Amino acid sequence: MRHLKSLPEFILLYIKCHPQLWHHVLLIHQEREMEMEEGMMNYAGAGSGQKLEGELGRFIKVSTSVVISLSYCFIAGKLIRKGKPRLFSFIPIVIFFLTLPLSLQSVHLCGSVAFFVTWLANFKILLLAFDKGPLSDPSLSLSRFIALACFPIKIDRKSSNNQSSTSSKKVNSSVWIYLIKCLLVSLFIKSKYNSRNLNPTLVLAILCLHTYLVLELTMALVAAISRFSLGLDLEAQFNEPYLSSSLQDFWGRRWNVMVSRILRPTVYDPTMWVASRFVGRKWAPLVAVFNTFIVSAIMHEIIFLYLGRRRPTFMISWFFVFHGFCLVVEITLKKLNEGCGGFGLPRMVATILTMGFVLVTASWWFFPEIIRCKAESRAFDEYAIVGAFFRRRIIGDFKFM
Structure with a gap:
């Protein structure tokens, strides 16, 4: 047997020393092989477009309801005094946001709504009830209020004109970094459909890297949209x-x-x-x-x-x-x-x-x-x-x- 020369091989040796984990990984690999053949037929078929359009339609309805709900919170935050009265006025919105992800089936859309709205927006609304948190700034416009409520962003108020050249250099370097990460994600997607020829431990390592890259690229995409649409200088x-x-x-x-x-x-x-x-x-x-x-x-x-x-x-x-x-x-x-x-x-x-x-x-x-x-x-x-x-x-x- 050749010597271990890479991290995946080291992980393979570690997992083999734990029979239960190794058995679990093998079962995952076998299921993936079975799903690969079915997945290419089922999801690239004629009905996939209808499924996508139906899911996007539900996502638009969810997004519209979020905007309307946050607009209510924006107005209520100005009219109702802080403390228990404002908290009681926000409770129906908090409960409503807890149910929104159940309307979606897509992993990406359901996960995004669960994280951005059910978690972050709800926590920020609860802070606003006591006049705390990023939404308590009275100078916020409605559009910025909604963006700060549902997106994982924070306005960087420390930026100045003297830092514009350095920030532009960081943006240019970040673009190349994110392009490389997008390329890696595309390679992971391709490797999924060739998983029959991949070691199951390598598949697990790909899952680890894919999870991190998708999370970071999602956050970066949200930050970029907010920067160009609302002019917010965002922190990483x-x-x-x-x-x-x-x-x-x-x-x-x-x-x-x-x-x-x-x-x-x-x-x-x-x-x-x-x-x-x-x-x-x-x-x-x-x-x-x-x-x-x-x-x-x-x-x-x-x-x-x-x-x-x-x-x-x-x-x-x-x-x-x-x-x-x-x-x-x-x-x-x-x-x-x-x-x-x-x-x-x-x-x-x-x-x-x-x-x-x-x-x-x-x-x-x-x-x-x-x-x-x-x-x-x-x-x-x-x-x-x-x-x-x-x-x-x-x-x-x-x-x-």
Whole structure:
């Protein structure tokens, strides 16, 4: 047997040492092979265009109802005093937003509505009830109010004219980076339909990279649309999470930054205020961090319930609760070693350990749930539907010109 020379081979060796995980991966690979033959026939057929148009029609109705609901919140926020009266006026909208993802079947559309509206918009509306959060700015116009409510964005008010040249350079470099990432996603899509010839562990690694790239590209697309349509100078949502040197660095400063920002005023700060009365200001952050991860676990569980429409196994919850516990241990050790010079590791070693820990625990609890609700398979099938739709509608039109 040849020596291990690549990361996929190392992951393969790790999984083979865990029989249950290896058996699970093999079953996934076999199911993928069976779905591949059926998927190309079912989703590229004549009815795929009708399915796409029907889903887009439902998405337009959902989007229209979101705009109307947020317009109500915009007016109510100006007419009703903050506190319980405003909160009671927002409760019907919050409940309504909880039901919206059930109207959609598409993984991309249902997942986007669940994340942007059910999670972010609801949390921001709850903050507005007490005149807090990004929506409490009285100078916001209706269009900006709606954009800030349903999109994971934040206006960067620190930008100035002196920074325009540097920001333009960052934009130009970001364009090339995102083009490369789009190319990688297209290669992953192609590899899905050639998965018969791929190692099942490599398929799992592709799923990992595909999940990250799709999330980042989705956030970047939302930011670009908001920048060009509303003139907002937006902050990045991902800050190279693969370079994280600790769990605190990964979850607090690099991964999905907007979620961290919205969880701080809605969960972390209130818990910090209550916990400080019982355990003091020094140790209250530990309670606040753990409680924040519990709320994040609940919201992720709800999103996966929308995607799979199956009885939850709570594996997603275990993933976030476990990471919350480990982050509490990490912060505790840092506090205990503040006066001892610390126990810092070399940056490269810390990054390898952190990302290895995240990927291994994700392979235990997070990615199996994605596979269980067939989110990745349905996502690739939706790519095939869109591709077939445009081939018929656009390329077909050129044949008759």
